[in-house]
Amino acid sequence: MMRAWVMERFGPPDVLQLRDDVPIPDPGPGEVRVRVHAIAVARTKDVAMRAGNPPFAPRVSLPHTPGTEHAGIVDAVGTDVDPDRVGTRVAVSAVLSCGACAACVRGHEEACATFGLIGVDRAGSYGEYVVVPVGNVHAIPDGLSFTHAASLAANGGVARAQLDAGGVGPGTIVAVMGAAGALGSTAATLAKHRGATVFAVDQLGRKKDVLDALPFDAVFDGGDPDLAAQLRARTDGWGVDCVIDNLGLAPLWAGYRPAVATLGRIVVSGAIGRDPIPMELLPFYLHSQSLLGVRTGNIGQVRALWDDVRAGFRLADSAVVARPWTDMHEVHAMVEEGRSVGQTVAEVG
Numbered sequence: 345m346m347r348a349w350v351m352e353r354f355g356p357p358d359v360l361q362l363r364d365d366v367p368i369p370d371p372g373p374g375e376v377r378v379r380v381h382a383i384a385v386a387r388t389k390d391v392a393m394r395a396g397n398p399p400f401a402p403r404v405s406l407p408h409t410p411g412t413e414h415a416g417i418v419d420a421v422g423t424d425v426d427p428d429r430v431g432t433r434v435a436v437s438a439v440l441s442c443g444a445c446a447a448c449v450r451g452h453e454e455a456c457a458t459f460g461l462i463g464v465d466r467a468g469s470y471g472e473y474v475v476v477p478v479g480n481v482h483a484i485p486d487g488l489s490f491t492h493a494a495s496l497a498a499n500g501g502v503a504r505a506q507l508d509a510g511g512v513g514p515g516t517i518v519a520v521m522g523a524a525g526a527l528g529s530t531a532a533t534l535a536k537h538r539g540a541t542v543f544a545v546d547q548l549g550r551k552k553d554v555l556d557a558l559p560f561d562a563v564f565d566g567g568d569p570d571l572a573a574q575l576r577a578r579t580d581g582w583g584v585d586c587v588i589d590n591l592g593l594a595p596l597w598a599g600y601r602p603a604v605a606t607l608g609r610i611v612v613s614g615a616i617g618r619d620p621i622p623m624e625l626l627p628f629y630l631h632s633q634s635l636l637g638v639r640t641g642n643i644g645q646v647r648a649l650w651d652d653v654r655a656g657f658r659l660a661d662s663a664v665v666a667r668p669w670t671d672m673h674e675v676h677a678m679v680e681e682g683r684s685v686g687q688t689v690a691e692v693g
């Protein structure tokens with residue numbers, strides 16, 4: 345038997361119950377069992393799902409153990425998996441794809457016709473052990489903590505996909521909206537690793553100390569009515585080559601839109617705002633600009649992210665906040681109420 349968080353209904357954080365009588369799962373063909381050390385707590389995939397909200401709650405069968413991206417040690421393997429994998433330190437991505445549909449055969453698993461998630465469509469990582477497909481498991485360097493590995497598994501693949509879409513590399517000027525958040529801080533830090541100039545934009549106040557501790561070239565207040573003028577002033581009037589927007593808020597769009605440079609790209613991976621974005625096509629084509637949506641990273645981008653990590657890419661300590669997994673109720677409340685900064689990771693004791 346093992347300890348695991350189990351929910352029998354949707355509702356507030358205390359629907360999660362830490363039980364000590366959950367059977368340890370056995371890996372089937374093509375699967376491995378992971379001894380879980382660190383769990384990245386996700387706003388939509390586990391907190392909103394636990395509350396009963398779409399898009400993921402309707403797909404969950406109760407009772408359920410949540411938990412998407414995580415890190416740990418391979419503890420057992422299925423019959424057709426190399427037994428040498430036992431003992432490997434790994435990070436686990438959550439996306440489940442079929443490998444056979446029109447999107448998958450094109451290398452775009454993020455658009456799979458049967459796109460699923462560990463922790464939504466099958467039992468997740470809020471337990472001492474979890475069974476996952478071997479293709480979701482990525483070996484991690486010896487010096488990388490499980491806590492940082494779980495955070496990278498949660499945000500690194502999509503951050504990599506955003507920067508690929510936005511053409512972010514040496515010499516590029518990129519502005520990241522929501523830069524104190526889990527995904528924003530990862531994308532901004534990876535952009536620095538790639539040699540870009542990085543502007544961090546967020547609601548300042550309590551987040552300014554966090555942002556000042558991260559390796560960004562300048563920090564801006566997303567609520568400043570002069571945001572575009574300030575961004576332009578820091579680029580000698582050229583503007584920003586790429587905007588990463590994980591929020592999709594109409595007032596913020598209005599704030600940064602005039603600062604997008606000729607040939608600039610706006611990459612969107614979030615739409616928490618309810619108001620439509622005012623969209624004028626004339627400046628888009630006159631300035632050869634692009635608007636790109638990115639759902640998540642594909643398998644190639646996730647593998648490339650772990651290559652980045654092996655080449656030295658690391659998150660700043662201040663962007664990863666660890667809590668004991670026994671505090672899961674408070675962790676969910678913090679994320680739900682917007683009190684968390686960076687990526688919250690639950691450490692399994």
Ligand SMILES: [Zn+2]
Nearest residue numbers: 442445448456
């Ligand atoms: Zn597919």
